[in-house]
């Protein structure tokens with residue numbers, strides 16, 4: 325058996341820069357030449373979780389794909405620990421430490437849990453079995469093909485597969501899609517542990533607003549391709565009227581100036 329790896333081993337060896345771990349400024353992007361989002365400024369620190377919220381079709385997934393280099397930004401900059409990324413290069417983004425868990429999880433369904441993790445593991449990164457510290461439920465499914473796992477187990481595996489790549493920035497699209505509420509709660513708890521224990525900046529796109537705000541430090545609402553509200557998650561959880569206004573496209577009140585997330 326491989327020797328267990330501690331959470332400290334999993335944390336990125338590189339000391340986080342004084343600035344944000346992930347930053348984008350004036351980012352605009354879309355599908356091909358058609359614009360989906362614009363003027364997006366976001367920062368996420370090491371160990372922080374940002375919930376990216378908003379109505380269907382607002383552009384959240386497109387923004388994540390752009391941050392991951394899978395779509396080319398139309399304009400603006402993305403930086404990890406202050407290092408600018410070359411636009412539209414998924415390999416460069418991944419090398420810089422950006423890892424995306426897409427909404428379809430994109431697992432190799434005929435490979436076992438162990439094999440999915442082995443295929444993804446970074447050479448100098450954590451060992452696949454060390455993922456059992458964060459996701460102990462995967463132990464009994466270790467040699468089961470990913471396609472035979474429950475939805476919750478598949479999402480755990482998708483997160484574990486991201487973690488063996490030693491992310492500095494973890495992007496998670498629709499964590500809760502198709503999952504039972506209890507499982508979703510445990511996955512959100514895992515997200516909080518991942519951010520604090522592994523020191524990565526986490527961005528989660530989520531429809532389950534209440535749970536997302538509980539797990540997040542900050543939240544931003546994207547509506548029709550623009551960030552219309554940004555504040556501490558606890559502040560927004562305490563003022564659902566502000567969130568409703570942002571979803572409906574109502575302009576923020578003067579005493580509710582968005583705080584930089």
Ligand SMILES: Nc1ncnc2c1ncn2[C@@H]1O[C@H](COP(=O)(O)OP(=O)(O)OP(=O)(O)O)[C@@H](O)[C@H]1O
Nearest residue numbers: 355360378379380381382383384385386387529531
């Ligand atoms: N593969 C695609 N090709 C072309 N346009 C797309 C594609 N996927 C999404 N779009 C369009 O891009 C816009 C933004 O979609 P996106 O999926 O980013 O929004 P979203 O906020 O993630 O919404 P949802 O929560 O419904 O996934 C929408 O107008 C959508 O129709």
